[in-house]
Amino acid sequence: MPIHDVGYRRWQGTQSGFGTRWIAITNKGFEIAFRSQWVRRMMFLAWLPAIYFGAALFFFERTFENREIFNAVAELNQAAEMAERGVHAAQGFDDDDDEARPPGAPARPRIDLGPEGLDTEQKRRNATMRMLSRTPLLGGLVALLGGSGSEEVFDAIVSQDDTKLRRVVWSWFILKFITTPQGFALLLLIGWVAPPMIAKDLRTKAFLLYFSRPLSKFSYILGKLMVLVVMCSMITTLPALILYGCGIALSPNLTPLYATWDLPLRIIVVGLMHSIPASLLALMLSAITTESRYAMFGWYATWTLGFVTWRILSLAYLSQNQDEGGDVPFDPLAPLALEDGGGWIYVSLYDSISLVQSLGMGVGDFNLQAQLACVMLPLVSLSCFAIIWRQLSRATLG
């Protein structure tokens, strides 16, 4: 009840510019989302993996300080390489000659030392990684990096370049943190928060209240998008930055900072690479229906079907490759590296985003898969934006 009803009075204050009106939508959207107990719980749970990754990073730095294991790996590799060259020389086979061979000239037969048909370099790598995985402190890290990450770590260890090794490990480490547990948490959270965001406005005809105010369609979409982007950042970018900050703060000296100074910026960019296309997709699904449950179903179906389909297609590709005598080993139970799969990555939004994120962290290769993923993400984002725009225009006209 008003203490003193002053009636209607003129208001003459300073108004903000048109460009900042979307902030009201973001603030209110955020407030509404956080009223849900489930969202608060999910946000809390989404931070738990950071503890595991924080501990793993700490153990890596401890091992790095001792260095014996890395030196041993490098020396072992060097010895194995020399032994291999010795065997080759004894059989009258010059590796340097082979490397200097002009293009198009027939290759001399290589000596196959392995029963599985792998070349010796691959065997050395595998043996080294197996050894690392048995090391108490690094075992978790190697298992975590899995697939393609281990290759780069191996190269960095062998090169005995501390800066490179630290940089590669930290980059892969943070990338895995963002893409795996946080990526999953992000899917769950957006799937819960986003579906009603536009669907409810369409159902309650709230767009008439929005667009009869000095608010453009772009501001509306931006306001809604920022709710999701900020939420995604809170469970991906922010913990990753804190993880990085803690890593640096717990380091005995400033060497890690020198080796990884650009990672914070990369973390922010990588976070946006995930949150923007995913949020636009979620908003698009919300804009095409007035029933938020359909949008929610569409969201989970899109990610799950894409994820499963890509894995089936990749395995089929690898199997075919093996049958045709290719040198890629086929192991249906092995974790799939992102660059496998014969260019089908665009069917899985999750894997496309992960691949582009690895490029963003500076650890991936810009191969065909990566090129496809780089084309696909902006395409998906723009298409979703166009559909949302169209739906809003239609609703306003109606």
Next chain:
Amino acid sequence: MQSASATRAKLDPQFYSKSKNDPSNENGGAPVQTVIDLRSLGKRIKSKQILSDVTLQISNRVTGLLGPNGAGKSTLIKILLGLVRPTAGSGRLMDLDILRDKLKIRQLVGYTPEDDCYIDGLTGIEMVQMSGQFFGLPGREALRRAHEVLDFCGIKQERYREISGYSTGMRQQVKFASAIVHNPQFLILDEPTTGLDPEERERLLRRVRFLNRQFGMGVMLSTHILPDVQLVCDDVIVLAEGRVRAHQSLASLQNVNRWRLQILEVNSNISNAFTQSLRQPGLRVEIAIDGSWELIVEDESRWSKDRVAELVWRAAGTMGATISCFSPAQESLEAIFLKAIGGTNHAHS
């Protein structure tokens, strides 16, 4: 400093209903001026012509926009707000181009949509505050202002409840509060009294009138409800089939130079003589069903109000008839409306 009359108006609800014909109180002292200027506006959607050649000048008084369903009222409003682009013509609202300055126009205009719309998940106070923020009010100031306008609109503790649980009438009040939160210069109300009970309806219309009279806020009231128009409007626009059928002040629309005359205790001789004496060039006499006379002025240059009165008094004096009633016979708004739309549609009265 606010004027004494404005202060009194805040404290005295009776002041809301001050006579609309009081010129000293008209438009808060603001001169009557053209706010909306539309030139040959047209809108076609596919093969259907929604609006054709709409040319209008609307002032900062209270203007009623009347028309049957599908007349193009809502489309016209959406065009004014820049939500729909016209296919022909041009227009200006407060000297701003309706095609180019959409956001600037919406900044100056308050609008309540016809539909039962609300932002789900918000309380009444939050919705008005958010609306204020859309108009550029800073967050805290928007909240303060939201409380102020909700007080003005008579929403009390219910403002803290979620709006999804409101009745249609309460939502209308909150929509109205959202539209005036930023002190607009022009108010567009699309069916604002739908869902309101008679008491609430009257209060809302009083507020509309008050805002116009005390603060010079121009108002366009789109409605089906003719008594609403009669109660608050100064001007009336009748739209039918996308065309403007009538656009005049309510007073001039109703004033058709017709006088109603009743006399007492008259026998047929006196009656005939009386009728004969009233029959003059430029003046027509008709006898209505209830037995009263109607004098219709056909030549306004010859027959002013005073001259007609003089003629009537002289005839009555000569015949010895007693006049019980002599007053202007106004045409009802419903009759005007039906005439304007060509009798093809019916208004809800």
